[in-house]
Amino acid sequence: MKKVLFVAAHRPNRSPSQKFRFEQYLSFLKEHGYDYDFSYIISAKDDHILYQPGKYLGKLAIFLKSSFKRWKDAMKASSYDIIFIQREGFMTGSTFFEKRFSKSKAKVIFDFDDAIWLQDVSPVNNKLAWLKNPDKTKDIIALSDMIFAGNQYLADYASKFNQNIRIIPTTIDTKRYTRIPSQKDKVCIGWSGSFTTIKHFEYGLDFLRAIKNKYKDKVYFKVIGDPNYxxxxxxxxxxxxxxxxxxxxxxxxxxxIMPLPNDEWAKGKCGLKGLQYMALETATIMSPVGVNTTIVRDGENGFLADSTDEWIEKLSQLIESSELREKLGKNGRETVLDNYSVSSQQNNYLKYFDELVPKQ
Incomplete structure (x- = not known):
């Protein structure tokens, strides 16, 4: 069997970016001739240190431990056919390890799903922002043999530094994503994300406030992903x-809901929140930013809303009509099944791996 080293920051099932970009394909790849190792550098214990304010000694220990782990990866890089780097090989501004991987006998795939060439540091680590160098993204792209970009906007950026680019959308395992019915007498308006993206939920507070005042106890609001919010x-x-x-x-x-500002970082997003909602037949409203305008056909499989008035109008339509919610929800799932599911993309995934290391 061919051998792949997956290089990522987090343990399996911890990071949505990893889960929805490559972890869902691991068993399929193994069934089709690709054995793999998964090298991550941030443990569950490290999480509690890395994403808290301060704790600089603990963070230094994580840095040293992670450096040693990546050294070991670099030393055995030539024993692999492919090294798959998700977003970056190491958490600082250095491309030292990516350069070592590129000089090995292995082919290198670089995968990214955000505009990571822009600075976007967790608020709790602002004082360590000097360690980051988002501009290194172009160097990693140039070093790699093939690029997996999450959407056209990211592919356009990558094409400045490498011509061997494949667009792989972020995908949902629709066999797992099946809605669990629930009975309730209020309409739940919900958002899913993380503590680093909660600012995007708050971008919608003005129109949510108007909806709350308009419908009072007919609606309630839910946030998933940031337990401290x-x-x-x-x-x-x-x-x-x-x-x-x-x-x-x-x-x-x-x-x-997936409200977003129309800025360069948001244009790089791959629509994951919306795809998760749609896969579960949930009526979905997204800001018309980046790939969202490709995913959603306004009024058919979801809604696009830009201004506060548009958000209020389209939320009101959905709150007042369960039939409309059901229609958009069913059409949304069909969209995911056809274009953004693991089953719709897995053969492409395999084909691109085979292009790099053809079968003997």
Whole structure:
């Protein structure tokens, strides 16, 4: 069998980017001739240190441990046929390890799903921002043998530095994503994300406030992914994301929202929140930014809303019509099945691996 080393930051089932970009394909690849090792550098214990303010000694220990782990990866790089780097090989601005991988006998695939060439540091680590160098993204792209870009916007950026680019959309395992029915007498408007993207939920507070005042106790609001988020005005206590509870928590949502500012970072997003909602037949409204305008056909499989007035109007339509919610939800799932599911992309995934290391 051919051998692949997957290089990523987090342990399996921890990071949505990893899960929805490559982890879902691992068993399929193994069934078709690709054995693999998975090298990650941030453990569950490290999470509690890395994403808390301060704790600089603990973060230094993580840095040293991670450096040693990547050294080991670099030393054995030539024993692999492919090295798959998701976003970056190491958490600092250095491309030292990517250069070592590129000089090995292995072919290098670089995968990214955000505009990571722009600075976007977690608020708790602002004081360590000097260690980051988002501009290194272009160097990693240039070093790689093939690029997996999550959408056309990212592919256009990558094409400045490498011509061997494949667009692989972020995908949903639709066999796993099946809605769990629930009975309730209120309409749930929900958002799923993380503590680093909660600012995008708050980007929608003006229109949510108008909806709350208009419909009062007919609606309620839910945030998934940031358990520390509290908004007393909307009676929100964020709930954590876990793999075990993910489908149940998402299934409670009747209307899934993805508000975004129209900036360069948002244009690089791959629409994951919306695709998760749509896969579960949840009526979905997204800002018309980046790939969202490709995913959603306004009024057919979801809604696009730009201004506050548009958001209020389209949310109101969905709140007042369960039939419309059902129609958009069913059409949304069909869109995911056809274009953004693991089953719709897995043969492409395999084909691109085979292009790099043809069968003997």
């Amino acid at each position: 509290v908004n007393e005005e909307f009676s929100i206590q964020g709930v954590p994301w876990t793999e075990e509870s993910e489908i149940k928590e998402l299934s409670e949502i009747d209307i899934g």
